Amino acid sequence: xxxxxxxxxxxxxxxxxxxxxxxxxxxxxxxxxxxxxxxxxxxxxxxxxxxxxxxxxxxxxxxxxxxxxxxxxxxxxxxxxxxxxxxxxxxxxxxxxxxxxxxxxxxxxxxxxxxxxxxxxxxxxxxxxxxxxxxxxxxxxxxxxxxxxxxxxxxxxxxxxxxxxxxxxxxxxxxxxxxxxxxxxxxxxxxxx
Amino acid sequence: xxxxxxxxxxxxxxxxxxxxxxxxxxxxxxxxxxxxxxxxxxxxxxxxxxxxxxxxxxxxxxxxxxxxxxxxxxxxxxxxxxxxxxxxxxxxxxxxxxxxxxxxxxxxxxxxxxxxxxxxxxxxxxxxxxxxxxxxxxxxxxxxxxxxxxxxxxxxxxxxxxxxxxxxxxxxxxxxxxxxxxxxxxxxxxxxx
Numbered sequence: 061x062x063x064x065x066x067x068x069x070x071x072x073x074x075x076x077x078x079x080x081x082x083x084x085x086x087x088x089x090x091x092x093x094x095x096x097x098x099x100x101x102x103x104x105x106x107x108x109x110x111x112x113x114x115x116x117x118x119x120x121x122x123x124x125x126x127x128x129x130x131x132x133x134x135x136x137x138x139x140x141x142x143x144x145x146x147x148x149x150x151x152x153x154x155x156x157x158x159x160x161x162x163x164x165x166x167x168x169x170x171x172x173x174x175x176x177x178x179x180x181x182x183x184x185x186x187x188x189x190x191x192x193x194x195x196x197x198x199x200x201x202x203x204x205x206x207x208x209x210x211x212x213x214x215x216x217x218x219x220x221x222x223x224x225x226x227x228x229x230x231x232x233x234x235x236x237x238x239x240x241x242x243x244x245x246x247x248x249x250x251x252x253x
Numbered sequence: 254x255x256x257x258x259x260x261x262x263x264x265x266x267x268x269x270x271x272x273x274x275x276x277x278x279x280x281x282x283x284x285x286x287x288x289x290x291x292x293x294x295x296x297x298x299x300x301x302x303x304x305x306x307x308x309x310x311x312x313x314x315x316x317x318x319x320x321x322x323x324x325x326x327x328x329x330x331x332x333x334x335x336x337x338x339x340x341x342x343x344x345x346x347x348x349x350x351x352x353x354x355x356x357x358x359x360x361x362x363x364x365x366x367x368x369x370x371x372x373x374x375x376x377x378x379x380x381x382x383x384x385x386x387x388x389x390x391x392x393x394x395x396x397x398x399x400x401x402x403x404x405x406x407x408x409x410x411x412x413x414x415x416x417x418x419x420x421x422x423x424x425x426x427x428x429x430x431x432x433x434x435x436x437x438x439x440x441x442x443x444x445x446x
Contacts, residue, residue, distance in 0.1 A: 083363060083366075084365070084366070088330065088331065088333070088362075088363055088366060089328050089329070089330045089363075089365075089366040090319060090322075090328055090329040090330070090331070091328055092319060092322045092323055092326075092327070092328060092329060093326070095319070096323070118311065118312035118315075119311035119312040119315060119331070119333070119334075120311075122311075122312060122315045122316045122319075123315045123316055123318070123319035123329065123331075125316070126283060126285060126288070126315075126316035126319050126320055127319055127320070127323075129283075129285045130285055130289070130320075133285075133286070134285070135282050135283055135284055135285060136282070136283040136285060136316060137281065137282045137283070138281065138283070138312070138316075140281070140312070141312075169281075170276065170281055170282075172277070172282075173276075173277070173281060173282040
């Protein structure tokens, strides 16, 4: 998505440890008009799939998933981090390693909201090692639901998450794939359309 | 908002400890069509205010804030819980007591995204003791921004948050105010329009 690459080059900042900050428009402050363009693009990319549920994980995926869900006329379900007093005992759980925070946490999802009739599109802001998506895939499998695809805003192509998921046959579409980045340059993988 | 009261009566579940679960449509699974109706109602209620930023706190406020922000043509900024390696050193912080989780946490917001030119509408899913909103008010004050109002989906009117905020002169609008609830009944405060 050309407009996204341009936005990353204009507003993104590279920090030590291969951290790309896009917090001015994507995951701290959110440019809702631009995120609508992202949602439309996900719809275009997955238009032929019978998607009836959008799945993400808190926190920064939620807003993108909600805006995107409008184009699919589907509800969002977001997995929560760690046990909450407010949740049922009847939960799917998976362990996720956070690259950014350098720790392992549990994600949980109420069994009421995912089952064999669901055709799921996973949406998230970033894909690096792919641990969050892998956790969600475990939950989809435990629910007997069907994974229709994974839509990522920014993939760090120099880490293994995307490669591993595609090798598993997952229909993964990333709107921008970063091939390499240094303190002063960001290079993207060329993509069709 | 009549449709919201009806939805709470139909799909909400009361749990011990005055916990109201609305996780089938509001804060775990999210009914995006219905949340659009909520967003439109917030716009109607705050139509006369010069709002240029929607502020919320992760996680369950984010999706509601993003959908609502579309009706204001404004960006969303969400305060984050606890320190993240990904955030700048340059932060506003406030302490928040969580009623649901029974603990104190820090919320943080990058100084880049809130300043004296901002006219802020706070959006959140629940208001009980008002601690999350109070934390956001501290951040707004520290930023020198102007609070235009607070929009809450469900207020627990039998707790003190709403009363305290209104006593401070805050323009607080809650789409449903629960006067009382037991295991089998939920009663709402009557509201104008």
